[in-house]
Amino acid sequence: MNQAEDVEVVLAHDRRYKFHSGTLARNSTLLADLLIEPYAAKLSNRAKNAGIKIRWMIELKELPSDKHPAGILDLVELTPAGERADGRTGLIVNENGRIPTKIFDHYEAILYAFYNKEMRICDSDMRAALDDVIQIIAIADYLGCTNIISKPVEVALMKHGQSLFRAVQSMPHLWAKMAYDIKSELIFREAMVHLAGNWKRMQAKPAAMLTLKEYPGIGLLAEKCHARLVDKGKTLEQMVMSAYPGRMDKPTDYPPIKREEYAKDILVWMALAFFRHWLGQRIILEKGHQADDSGYELYRSLGSAGEAYMNKPIMNQFHHRFPMTKKAMNVLENHLLEIKENIKQRVDQHGILESYCQLDVHRYPVDYLTCVKVEREDFPWLTQDLPSATPGAGLKRGRRPGGNDIARHNLVAAKRSQEREASFDLDDEVTAASAEGLRRRLVERKLALYKYKALALLAYSQVHVP
Helix, strand or coil, X not given: CCCCCCEEEEEECCEEXXXXXXXXXXXXXXXXXXXXXXXXXCCCHHHHHCCCCCCEEEEEEECXXXXXXXXXXXXXXXXXXXCECCCCCXXXXXXXXXXXXXXXXXXXXXXXXXXXXXXCCCCCCHHHHHHHHHHHHHHHHHHCXXXXXXXXXXXXXXXXXXXXXXXXXXXXXXXXXXXXXXXXXXXXXXXXXXXXXXXXXXXXXXXXXXXXXXXXXXXXXXXXXXXXHHHXXXXXXXXXXXXXXXXXXXXXXXXXXXXXXXXXXXXXXXXXXXXXXXXXXXXXXXXXXXCCCCCHHHHHXXXXXXXXXXXXXXXXXXXHHCCCCHHHHHHHHHHHHHHHHHHHHHXXXXXXXXXXXXXXXXXXXXXXXXXXXXXXXXXXXXXHCCCCCCCCCCCCCCCCCCHHHHHHHHHHHHHHHHHXXXXXXXXXXXXXXXXXXXXXXXXXXXXXXXXXXXXXXXXXXXXXXX
């Protein structure tokens, strides 16, 4: 356990840390590429005898900017004596009355997380927590260690309860991307429920679709889940349109049934005809599964019964066209109320108005369906990051994967994820790029990804109730 701390990380002149190269390289793709033997200092015997063990020094060269959301880390050349060749001491930040930067605290928290130290994120103010989370994700993505920070970030956000879920509901496409970055299944599922239910409206927003284009798997899954809602709506509409409540289809138990028996229920049949007339018009006017809300308003009305639809003004229109006595009209309306109650039971049994999201839709109603189930096997990163070989392949009989095997797989998966995110606009350049150059360009190109910081904060501010 008493291994030599052979790496010094310098974030600022007063922020210096000593770590183990093996631990850093196992947890970060960036550091794994930097902490290799050719880049290590060739310490002299005099330095070794003096107890100097630092063979790599990594410094934060630049603070975060629009071009580099996580700043820039790079190696510092060391002399054989173990001292900096350039004689510098690190960044000196003059905040001069501005809001203090938290970049050093965030880097420190992530580096300590490599050693299983708990990462603390504000759990009292969601605005502050969200601001911290965005920068932590940017740094973790730059280092290639999102798997390390995913759970602490998820837990910190989940502590805010309905405030978080309202923010997700207001901008699900941005939160879906964030959840994809940190592999948060709960937040991703929540965002996907809102995306699928509001998919047609989302498609009419070019900015939202451009955002989703960066991660095609999110858009494809949202479309797939929306198709499930459409099929569910079609099934309900077919069931309601073909319903014969009560004993309309068999007014007596003694066949053959004479027409006089059916004639006794003429007002019931008229009520059913009026109901189907109204429902057919709504579907033809694309208020059902073809609507922008996937039929939510129509299905909610059917599930409410009573005066939620076909109220007095509507029934007066039927009465004007098919005049009858006041008493007959009252009887017909009573039959219609019974039909509505029967339809309500069918809607409830169908489950289309159920909610599978964490948002309390009773306190914070939404105007679209939230009954889609997002299964765990639907998550795009689970299929994309599967190793090509079967588990245990290449291992001796009886030997299970060890720590190095797991760490190696995590690094490979992280690199594969970075390359996949860069591929959509780096295809023409990747062949000529070095590993370091590719990473730098990737961070620059991912500027658009981290612009969801302002948008997500805006989403929270729009729904926040003091």
